[in-house]
Amino acid sequence: MTRDIVGRFAPTPxxxxxxxxxxxxxxxWLSARSRGGRMILRxxxxxxxxxxxxxxxxxxxxxxxxxxxxxxxxxxQSERGGYYQECLDKLMAQGLVYPCFCSRAExxxxxAPHASDGDYIYQGACRGLTAAQIAEKSRTRSPAxxxxxxxxxxxxxxxxxxxxQELQRDCGDFLLRRSDGVFAYQxxxxxxxxxxxxxxxxxxxxxxxxxxxxLYLYRLLGLPEPEFGHIPMLLAPDGRRLSKREADMGLDALxxxxxxxxxxxxxGYLAGLLDRPKPVRxxxxxxxxxxxxxxxxxxxxxxxxx
Ligand code: GLU
Numbered sequence: 001m002t003r004d005i006v007g008r009f010a011p012t013p014x015x016x017x018x019x020x021x022x023x024x025x026x027x028x029w030l031s032a033r034s035r036g037g038r039m040i041l042r043x044x045x046x047x048x049x050x051x052x053x054x055x056x057x058x059x060x061x062x063x064x065x066x067x068x069x070x071x072x073x074x075x076x077q078s079e080r081g082g083y084y085q086e087c088l089d090k091l092m093a094q095g096l097v098y099p100c101f102c103s104r105a106e107x108x109x110x111x112a113p114h115a116s117d118g119d120y121i122y123q124g125a126c127r128g129l130t131a132a133q134i135a136e137k138s139r140t141r142s143p144a145x146x147x148x149x150x151x152x153x154x155x156x157x158x159x160x161x162x163x164x165q166e167l168q169r170d171c172g173d174f175l176l177r178r179s180d181g182v183f184a185y186q187x188x189x190x191x192x193x194x195x196x197x198x199x200x201x202x203x204x205x206x207x208x209x210x211x212x213x214x215l216y217l218y219r220l221l222g223l224p225e226p227e228f229g230h231i232p233m234l235l236a237p238d239g240r241r242l243s244k245r246e247a248d249m250g251l252d253a254l255x256x257x258x259x260x261x262x263x264x265x266x267x268g269y270l271a272g273l274l275d276r277p278k279p280v281r282x283x284x285x286x287x288x289x290x291x292x293x294x295x296x297x298x299x300x301x302x303x304x305x306x
Contacts, residue, residue: 005037013055016250020242028202034289041073067282084183099143100126122172145177153212158229165212194223205230233298
């Protein structure tokens with residue numbers, strides 16, 4: 001049975017959107033809309049220290065300004081803790097979750113850095129703790145929760161093709177809940193995309209390496225799996241990743257210099273959908289969207305384009 005297409009925006013409201021976020025939102029929207037799909041908006045504000053409702057509201061105004069609409073939401077992850085706990089309980093019932101007492105310093109000292117994203121591969125220091133050791137350690141420290149991984153998981157990315165990882169070797173047992181009680185991105189994103197019926201997850205390729213972990217979780221939780229479509233990263237002219245720290249590439253600053261159509265046209269040009277950066281409305285790009293036009297390599301912002 002074919003499912004109706006459902007895409008999503010899943011921004012983290014921790015600051016004003018920068019060009020990289022806008023690029024992801026535009027392509028996620030185009031990919032879904034070009035196939036007649038619906039869009040969901042979900043605010044990934046699990047970390048309430050780093051995010052705010054105001055940034056979330058600003059983000060909705062920004063999407064609106066760019067002509068990127070949605071049919072459902074906003075959902076706020078900060079309100080969905082009970083549901084994430086149910087998902088965690090389901091995994092615990094399968095005997096696949098264990099408490100981890102490692103401090104940040106211990107984690108960095110004992111674990112090899114991950115080749116692609118600077119993260120580390122957990123070597124399992126707490127995997128074999130006995131009940132007595134857990135009780136002893138729990139007296140002084142509240143643990144994080146980790147998922148035991150095994151096997152090889154792969155998928156055919158809509159853009160980058162086949163991608164797989166041998167989970168123990170390539171990512172290691174990963175966090176489901178932090179020691180301060182905040183649920184981990186990996187658990188929440190799968191729990192939500194699964195529950196919300198998302199059929200395609202379009203986002204920056206910095207998250208490509210999360211795909212196998214996420215599929216592993218979908219299978220354990222018995223949730224319907226989406227397709228993944230990762231997109232190249234936008235890089236500053238000197239090769240650095242754009243980040244929220246670069247105020248000049250933030251939408252607040254761009255809005256003072258460009259109209260929505262000028263911003264969308266420049267992003268559409270970078271995505272390979274226009275042969276020159278001419279002003280267009282987002283909906284005028286829907287017809288021309290095609291994954292084959294989108295570059296594979298990360299994209300250097302040409303000097304002077306923004
Ligand atoms: N919330 C994440 C971000 O803003 C995106 C997560 C995802 O698309 O899976 O980077």
